Amino acid sequence: MAGDKVVHVSDSDFAAQVMESDLPVLLDFWAPWCGPCKAIGPVIDELADEFDGKAKITKMNVDDNPATPGKFGVRAIPTLILFKGGEVVEQVTGAVGKAQLVAMITKAL
Amino acid sequence: MSSAEYDLIIVGGGPAGLTAGLYAARAMLNAVLVEKGAVGGQVLLTDWVDNYPGFPEGISGFELIDKMAAQAARFGLKTMLGSVTAMDLNDPVKRLTMEDGSQLTAKAVIISTGARPKQLGVPGEVELTGKGVSYCATCDGPFYRNREVAVIGGGNTAVEEAVFLTRFADKVTVIHRRNELRATKISQKHAFANEKVHFLLDTQVQSIVGKDGVEGVQLKNNNGEESFLPVYGVFMLIGTAPNNEMLPLDDLGADSYGFIPTDGEMRTSIPGVMAVGDIRSKAVRQVVNAAGEGAVAVLAVEEYLQQLA
Structure with a gap:
């Protein structure tokens, strides 16, 4: 099913899931009250299917997890950060198109 | 002339596109709605909509869109996820190029690509987007x-x-x-x-x-x-800019701000091509008239298709 490959990350497992991941990780900061976050939801689901085994596609609910967005200076959602080897590679804000995200991830593979 | 895959392609799934989709589905047209993210448009940026009739207590932008999408889906509207990057509209078979290079063809097109918040264009704006x-x-x-x-x-x-x-x-x-x-x-x-x-x-x-x-x-x-x-x-929050990057602006006679003029039936200057919602050159940009325009445009499409037959 679309979307079941997306990993939901929290403040407590952020280090293990994202910083220590062997694969590049895309992290989507979102919240249930954010319309544009919902709008890119299906795109995130598709990315998780398409990059299965090559990159990890993750989401974090900023309502439940205030520490991580604060650490990365996230003051707007959706914000998407691409991590590789525990470092921030690229950061984009807003409901960006799928093509831009595919290009961003592909570059980091 | 090769034949078109669809009767109608609707480009953009905000209130105007979804209403066009609802009317097209109910009219049994072979139609598809193409949306780059998921349905919604600018109304998703609105916390609460208090001026859409039928909701006396008001309704959230997201819930209103959700209901519009569900209503169109109930009548079998087909939707497709993807960005249109170019449109070739002048021939009777309209040809749309998608970001992955594939093409869609149709006899008629409704442009409902909408608008987006305008940038102010001052130093620091781009660098600090998402950071305040x-x-x-x-x-x-x-x-x-x-x-x-x-x-x-x-x-x-x-x-x-x-x-x-x-x-x-x-x-x-x-x-x-x-x-x-x-x-x-x-x-x-x-x-x-x-x-x-x-x-x-x-x-x-x-x-x-x-x-x-x-x-x-x-x-x-x-x-x-x-x-x-x-x-x-x-x-x-200084107004909107048209989502027109994929449109042939000269052929459509775009106004000086990049919006698309139409007649009262939502017909653009190109036969078989209608424009509705915030991409249209107009004074009032409300959800209620966007929806109304979607309905009017489908009636104009039906009339156009009958002339072709």
């Missing part, structure tokens, strides 16, 4: 609990969202370059009654200042006085 510069109060308001923020603009969106932001922020300063607001009287009344909302009129933003995040805005009063307002966030 925001175009969506509904999305980002909760990040500004107990902070001070600025709202740039003087129209309905700016004034209404300034009031919305007082749910979180301690102080909201509306900065507008003219000496009076453009917002409707009822919106102004709500804002004036809210003691957390302050106004700086006759004032322009010179730059947005901050290193890792917004620290303030550099301002210049129209009499030449310069000042610095420390704020943690800046909301740019």
